[in-house]
Amino acid sequence: QAKKAGRNAIRFFDPKMQDAINHLVNLDRELRVAIERQQFQLYFQVQVDIAGRPLGAEVLIRWIHPEHGTIFPPTFIPLAEDNGLIFTIGKWVLDMACAQLKAWELEASTRNLKLSINVSAKQFHQADFIKQVKTAIKNHAINPAMLKLELTESMLLDNIEDTIRTMNILKEIGIQFSLDDFGTGYSSLQYLKQLPLTQLKIDKSFVHDIAVDNSDQAIVRTTIVMAQTLNLEVIAEGVETIEQRNVLINSGCTCFQGFLFGQPMPIEQFVDQVKLM
Numbered sequence: 001q002a003k004k005a006g007r008n009a010i011r012f013f014d015p016k017m018q019d020a021i022n023h024l025v026n027l028d029r030e031l032r033v034a035i036e037r038q039q040f041q042l043y044f045q046v047q048v049d050i051a052g053r054p055l056g057a058e059v060l061i062r063w064i065h066p067e068h069g070t071i072f073p074p075t076f077i078p079l080a081e082d083n084g085l086i087f088t089i090g091k092w093v094l095d096m097a098c099a100q101l102k103a104w105e106l107e108a109s110t111r112n113l114k115l116s117i118n119v120s121a122k123q124f125h126q127a128d129f130i131k132q133v134k135t136a137i138k139n140h141a142i143n144p145a146m147l148k149l150e151l152t153e154s155m156l157l158d159n160i161e162d163t164i165r166t167m168n169i170l171k172e173i174g175i176q177f178s179l180d181d182f183g184t185g186y187s188s189l190q191y192l193k194q195l196p197l198t199q200l201k202i203d204k205s206f207v208h209d210i211a212v213d214n215s216d217q218a219i220v221r222t223t224i225v226m227a228q229t230l231n232l233e234v235i236a237e238g239v240e241t242i243e244q245r246n247v248l249i250n251s252g253c254t255c256f257q258g259f260l261f262g263q264p265m266p267i268e269q270f271v272d273q274v275k276l277m
């Protein structure tokens, strides 16, 4: 016991550890300020079909910090999950996405675009998540079929029964689901077939070397065949080169997302981009 306390005391005075603690405390405090001052902004990254026509977008959050500039989600989403701020952030993203879909409905060039949003495990397993989604859809009077929720394998495994129940209720009202970062978790076919998914999203780590690495190519081909068997649409993320796109097309992939087609960007730019596509 004493030894343990002693070790902790030493750690406390380790300047590196103290830096880390200060950083976390600051980040936590700044994240609360960011919510109050509305420093978050949504970026949109286009998703396209084989012909390169826009199908929709993935919504990616950015924190526009007054001093540090743009901060990317891996820096603050995990912290927001730990301290519970993800509830507020997630609700905001959902509401903004529905508002955007409504605005798109009114214009011919954007009417058919779908929106995918990333949902955190904590947010998804919240008791009133279903109500949140229903409320956002109702408040903005949007067609639920235009909204796709991106979930990850690990969060689904967390509580599989609860997950399936929640997904089925939302599916009934027309919401679609995509399994994000597919291949990085531990999906067994057994539970994959139980989930009411519409889409599998092949993780960018498999796409990166697909034009040069035979095993990545084999993994992607197998994934696509499996998805087809389960009647799921397949989208590849992180597509940066024409070579990658060509291998993906030859492997049977039908939807694409990545820098090759467009960076994530603010809404005005995104709409301009789509009009030219």
Ligand code: C2E
Pocket: 045, 059, 060, 061, 072, 073, 074, 077, 090, 093, 118, 119, 120, 150, 180, 181, 204, 237, 238, 239, 240, 257, 258, 259, 260, 264
């Ligand atoms: P994700 O959902 O897998 O998103 C894909 C990430 O890849 C995004 O990073 C995107 O900017 C990046 N990306 C897109 N195209 C390319 C490409 O061609 N090459 C490469 N190397 N990267 C590409 P980002 O925006 O930093 O987001 C990271 C993660 O943060 C997301 O991964 C998602 O898990 C999470 N996230 C983003 N926005 C939200 C949000 O609103 N709510 C929640 N809960 N999580 C979010």
Ligand code: MG
Pocket: 058, 118, 150, 180
């Ligand atoms: Mg995603």
Ligand code: MG
Pocket: 180, 181, 201, 203, 204, 237
């Ligand atoms: Mg992903």
Ligand code: MG
Pocket: 181
């Ligand atoms: Mg990812």
